[in-house]
Amino acid sequence: MVTRGLICASVMAGESTDILAAVSSVAALADVIEIRLDGLRDPRIASCIASLPKPVLVTNRPTWEGGRFTGSEKERIDLLCQALQWGARYVDIELLAAPDLRARIQRKAKKHGAQVIISNHDFQGTPNAEHLRATLQQMTSSGADIGKIVTTAASPEDALRILSLQEVAMAAHFPLSAFAMGAHGAISRLATLYLGGFMTYAALSPEQATAPGQITVQNLYTLLSLLEQNP
Incomplete structure (x- = not known):
């Protein structure tokens, strides 16, 4: 049996009702559903979280790290804390x-039995190995349950x-x-799924990708099925 990381279906929608409709076709293929609060006009999603058939990850990405949330940091964190009260099992908060x-997020998550993902995104490039390891060290020292480091590749070397x-993290x-x-x-x-990666993120469709180069859930699942088929 091949051991691999989780598949997270990332959803950016304007209304919570749109999330339920969009996820219905791929829910069976995903392990986690990420709801991007920064895409919602009304982020009160208690009923949405309760209705989804898979564990929910909530993210409220600010504009300073590639997201859409433009309010204050207090407002942003308040929304994440509310989502934890409503039953989210994972919460993403930026290293920066x-x-x-x-x-505050870590205390709230612990109270509700959820896990904290501390993340860092580089939309300009991929830093050198020393810089990447330093970022990873900051995450492990921060008390994160899970880390997420995403860069932009301009070459195979990146x-x-x-x-x-992943080798450093596994050690x-x-x-x-x-x-x-x-x-x-x-x-x-x-590849990260088979190299010790905790989770990869996939789009509902090419038009609904939440990051450059994101593979759709269906296409990713097809690739996984080919890799994991018995001889």
């Missing part, structure tokens, strides 16, 4: 967020460099999702 806000971070027994965006990074979204 203020330490006191990260600590994709290999971000994937090599530290730290769950990590590490892969790259962009055309050169697409293979890393698949």
